[in-house]
Amino acid sequence: MNTLMDKITFNGTESTKLVVINLLKHVSQSIALPILGILVFLALWSTAANNIDTSLGKFPGPGAVAEQVVNLYQEHRAERIKAEKFYQRQEERNAKRLAQDPNYQPKIRPYTGKETFWDQIITSLITVMSGFLLAAIIAIPLGIAVGLSRSLNTAINPIIQIFKPVSPLAWLPLVTMVVSALYVSDDPMFAKSFVNSLITVTLCCLWPMVINTSIGVSSIDEDWVNVSKVLQLPALKHIQKIVLPASIPAIFTGMRLSLGIAWMVLIAAEMLAQNPGLGKFVWDEFQNGSSQSLSRIMTAVLVIGLIGFLLDRSMLSIQSLLSWNKQTDLR
Amino acid sequence: MYVVKILSKLKSLVHIVSFTSIITFSNFSFAEKLGWPEKEELTFGFIKLTDMAPIAIAYENGYFEEEGLYVTIEAQANWKVLLDGVIDGRLDGAHMLAGQPIAATIGYGTQADIITPFSMDLNGNAITVSNTIWEKMKVNVPKIADGRPLHPIKADALKPVVEEFKAKGKPFKMGMVFPVSTHNYELRYWLAAGGIHPGFYAPHKGDTSGKLQADALLSVTPPPQMPATLEAGTIYGYCVGEPWNQQAVFKGIGVPVVTDYEIWKNNPEKVFGITKAFAEKYPNTTIRLTRALIRAAKWLDENNNANRPAAVKILSQSNYVGADYDVIANSMTGTFEYEKGDKRSVPDFNVFFRHFATYPYYSDAIWYLTQMRRWGQISKDKSDEWYHETAKKVYRPDIYTKAALSLIKEGKMDVKDFPDFSTEDGYRSPQTHFIDDIIYDGSKPNEYINQFKIGLKQGDTI
Numbered sequence: 011m012n013t014l015m016d017k018i019t020f021n022g023t024e025s026t027k028l029v030v031i032n033l034l035k036h037v038s039q040s041i042a043l044p045i046l047g048i049l050v051f052l053a054l055w056s057t058a059a060n061n062i063d064t065s066l067g068k069f070p071g072p073g074a075v076a077e078q079v080v081n082l083y084q085e086h087r088a089e090r091i092k093a094e095k096f097y098q099r100q101e102e103r104n105a106k107r108l109a110q111d112p113n114y115q116p117k118i119r120p121y122t123g124k125e126t127f128w129d130q131i132i133t134s135l136i137t138v139m140s141g142f143l144l145a146a147i148i149a150i151p152l153g154i155a156v157g158l159s160r161s162l163n164t165a166i167n168p169i170i171q172i173f174k175p176v177s178p179l180a181w182l183p184l185v186t187m188v189v190s191a192l193y194v195s196d197d198p199m200f201a202k203s204f205v206n207s208l209i210t211v212t213l214c215c216l217w218p219m220v221i222n223t224s225i226g227v228s229s230i231d232e233d234w235v236n237v238s239k240v241l242q243l244p245a246l247k248h249i250q251k252i253v254l255p256a257s258i259p260a261i262f263t264g265m266r267l268s269l270g271i272a273w274m275v276l277i278a279a280e281m282l283a284q285n286p287g288l289g290k291f292v293w294d295e296f297q298n299g300s301s302q303s304l305s306r307i308m309t310a311v312l313v314i315g316l317i318g319f320l321l322d323r324s325m326l327s328i329q330s331l332l333s334w335n336k337q338t339d340l341r
Numbered sequence: 342m343y344v345v346k347i348l349s350k351l352k353s354l355v356h357i358v359s360f361t362s363i364i365t366f367s368n369f370s371f372a373e374k375l376g377w378p379e380k381e382e383l384t385f386g387f388i389k390l391t392d393m394a395p396i397a398i399a400y401e402n403g404y405f406e407e408e409g410l411y412v413t414i415e416a417q418a419n420w421k422v423l424l425d426g427v428i429d430g431r432l433d434g435a436h437m438l439a440g441q442p443i444a445a446t447i448g449y450g451t452q453a454d455i456i457t458p459f460s461m462d463l464n465g466n467a468i469t470v471s472n473t474i475w476e477k478m479k480v481n482v483p484k485i486a487d488g489r490p491l492h493p494i495k496a497d498a499l500k501p502v503v504e505e506f507k508a509k510g511k512p513f514k515m516g517m518v519f520p521v522s523t524h525n526y527e528l529r530y531w532l533a534a535g536g537i538h539p540g541f542y543a544p545h546k547g548d549t550s551g552k553l554q555a556d557a558l559l560s561v562t563p564p565p566q567m568p569a570t571l572e573a574g575t576i577y578g579y580c581v582g583e584p585w586n587q588q589a590v591f592k593g594i595g596v597p598v599v600t601d602y603e604i605w606k607n608n609p610e611k612v613f614g615i616t617k618a619f620a621e622k623y624p625n626t627t628i629r630l631t632r633a634l635i636r637a638a639k640w641l642d643e644n645n646n647a648n649r650p651a652a653v654k655i656l657s658q659s660n661y662v663g664a665d666y667d668v669i670a671n672s673m674t675g676t677f678e679y680e681k682g683d684k685r686s687v688p689d690f691n692v693f694f695r696h697f698a699t700y701p702y703y704s705d706a707i708w709y710l711t712q713m714r715r716w717g718q719i720s721k722d723k724s725d726e727w728y729h730e731t732a733k734k735v736y737r738p739d740i741y742t743k744a745a746l747s748l749i750k751e752g753k754m755d756v757k758d759f760p761d762f763s764t765e766d767g768y769r770s771p772q773t774h775f776i777d778d779i780i781y782d783g784s785k786p787n788e789y790i791n792q793f794k795i796g797l798k799q800g801d802t803i
Contacts, residue, residue, distance in 0.1 A: 122413040294416060299568065
């Protein structure tokens with residue numbers, strides 16, 4: 011141990027140099043290059059933006075977007091203050107009415123003012139995650155069943171192949187009509203618009219998950235299947251101990267694909283059906299046609315991209331956490 | 342002939358008498374205090390147009406809350422979505438085209454019993470043509486001393502342009518916002534007054550495109566998309582409410598040629614529509630929301646439009662109309678910009694309360710019915726009696742009267758703000774000031790449509 015320490019101290023300067031060089035190399039590759047990329051993009055964007063004139067003014071450049079980020083944040087703050095006052099007024103009114111009308115059941119109603127950009131982001135995130143989870147609950151068992159049984163696969167495959175390429179916009183009118191016909195209640199737990207978006211998202215991100223899961227399941231190493239056979243594992247145990255662990259990477263590939271699709275589908279569905287969320291924000295701004303509209307839409311575009319990226323990364327980290335084979339290069 | 346005239350006079354007299362008795366009766370029955378609202382959480386829909394202002398103001402000034410109503414206001418994608426929303430209950434009420442509750446009640450389009458206790462405004466629309474069409478039209482327009490075009494500009498100036506298109510075999514396309522919209526009828530009125538045939542509807546033959554025998558082909562575009570559609574060259578002109586005409590001026594893509602104030606001075610515009618079932622199930626809520634809207638309308642016109650700049654500021658918020666302050670202010674504050682730089686004073690371009698604008702006159706409903714008949718949307722002849730009865734099904738001055746009387750009683754409003762409820766029969770006296778000088782008397786609908794050169798008359802079918 012001591013000699014080792016000596017060696018290190020002896021070679022101290024040499025090795026530090028090496029480490030620093032390596033570190034620099036690493037930093038330059040993993041940080042400097044992306045920064046350079048972004049800078050070049052920003053430069054190209056602002057020159058391009060300066061040269062595009064629309065009837066609503068110049069195309070928004072990075073400066074305009076930054077300004078809108080501040081604006082949107084301030085609007086959010088202002089709306090929150092209004093909401094607080096709204097609740098205060100409501101309590102006072104309730105108290106006043108209770109004094110005149112003792113039978114009254116006072117009730118605090120949620121704020122009726124406008125949804126801010128931040129609220130829209132949260133709405134979209136909740137919708138996409140619910141739709142995606144619902145799809146996963148259906149798709150993964152279905153994919154496993156299809157992967158295990160060749161005949162089931164042959165039976166279901168044509169259906170999957172036909173529905174897979176269908177655009178969400180084609181589904182939406184059908185979903186809307188069906189939901190408004192079947193989902194009838196006086197005091198619904200979820201808003202109809204939420205159910206519409208959710209089902210549309212589910213319908214569109216079901217298929218990649220089914221396909222990838224089934225491929226993963228059907229291509230398990232023969233040896234492992236044989237091991238299971240030798241041990242005479244019951245069917246459920248077989249799925250739990252052999253199939254699931256073996257097909258985790260494939261399942262997650264499918265889930266990542268689906269989540270990406272889900273996010274894109276949701277924005278389109280929200281735009282078309284005017285369901286609350288980022289898509290509606292974009293459409294409303296387009297309709298408004300004010301001088302700030304384009305820069306607000308551009309801000310939303312960047313935020314949509316950023317959230318899509320974060321969703322993908324978080325899926326990736328869950329995948330690497332669950333995956334048994336840590337050697338595979340995930341990207 | 343003479344006997345018929347006397348008979349019809351007698352009939353209208355009976356009308357007035359029976360109506361007055363209803364009013365006095367409701368005055369009496371309204372002695373008790375207005376009850377609490379049965380439904381407190383409401384969702385109202387609107388289309389991004391400046392004439393939705395009473396709803397926004399009633400919310401922002403707290404009038405809804407003072408009635409104990411918690412209202413959420415939602416922009417809708419187009420008039421069809423909005424109407425369906427009210428019918429299927431997703432919306433409790435909405436800013437509607439006056440023609441919508443009428444058409445729904447007579448079953449043109451979707452059948453549903455929609456009523457209106459409140460007229461939202463007078464005027465507020467204009468017809469805009471693209472820059473190229475304006476260049477061609479301008480040479481036909483007479484000029485005033487300083488070289489600017491003489492107003493009102495009639496469709497006579499457009500006629501040679503349409504004929505040029507026709508000769509080349511190119512369709513002359515224009516946009517309006519909905520088949521039963523005021524804009525459709527105003528655009529048709531203006532075109533027809535200038536000798537351009539806007540086309541007939543023939544619903545009994547399954548033709549609801551409204552292009553039969555047309556010189557100018559009219560099609561539907563949602564209001565906020567009008568400027569973009571004009572810019573794309575899909576249409577050469579359109580009739581729409583504000584701010585979408587001023588938007589065309591600001592964007593430099595088109596020129597408003599005539600306002601609806603010039604086509605028909607103080608014409609009724611939007612109404613607030615609710616289902617009949619809603620009004621029956623929630624009578625107190627209905628009266629209370631009417632009260633809030635009346636107060637908002639009054640605020641909008643108060644002290645000679647003094648509150649308009651504040652209203653414009655509210656409307657320019659992205660959740661309401663959302664267009665730029667300047668664009669909205671251009672028409673809301675008593676001026677209107679035609680050709681870029683040609684800003685003229687039109688103090689009554691938007692009227693929300695003056696001239697008893699909010700009172701739901703039967704004669705307003707009947708005017709829409711006559712236009713539906715004129716252009717074939719109502720394909721068969723109807724008796725005068727039918728016009729009066731239909732108007733009474735849809736327009737509900739009884740609810741308005743209750744709301745108004747309670748506001749007077751509480752001292753929030755003055756008797757002078759309203760028509761004299763003890764004598765008001767719901768028919769405005771014969772209205773002049775149409776661009777073609779034809780006089781409209783709401784008590785004689787059939788006689789009225791027989792006066793038009795272009796359009797169906799009594800006895801005609803397509």
